[in-house]
Amino acid sequence: MSYQEFLVERERMDALLRRGYVIKRVHENLSGAFIEFxxxxxxxxxxxxxxxxxxxxxxxxxxxxxxxxxxQMKRSS
Incomplete structure (x- = not known):
């Protein structure tokens, strides 16, 4: 995996956060992590x-x- 791939994934997460989404659930396995917003x-x-x-x-x-x-946890407490 390259740094460019990380930047794409980070931007996708940041775009959802900017739209007001929060992380609801994280499911990790051998093929990566599935993040529910x-x-x-x-x-x-x-x-x-x-x-x-x-x-x-x-x-x-x-x-x-x-x-x-x-x-997110710090903001909610």
Whole structure:
């Protein structure tokens, strides 16, 4: 995997975050990580949330997701 691939993956994540999405779920396996993004909405309408899923393959992008999760957790507490 190249640095250019990381930049593409990072930009895709950043674009969703700019649109107001937050990380909802991370599922990692041997082929990378599947990151689910959702728009924050009240719990009553949670089943109708529009989800966006990204398949992240580079190690740097997976580390970037970890840093995003830490920032998200700090903001919510």
């Amino acid at each position: 959702a728009l924050p909405t009240p719990a009553a309408s949670e089943s109708k949330q529009p989800l966006q899923t990204l398949h992240i393959q580079t190690a740097d992008a997976r580390k970037y997701v970890s840093s995003l999760l830490i920032q």
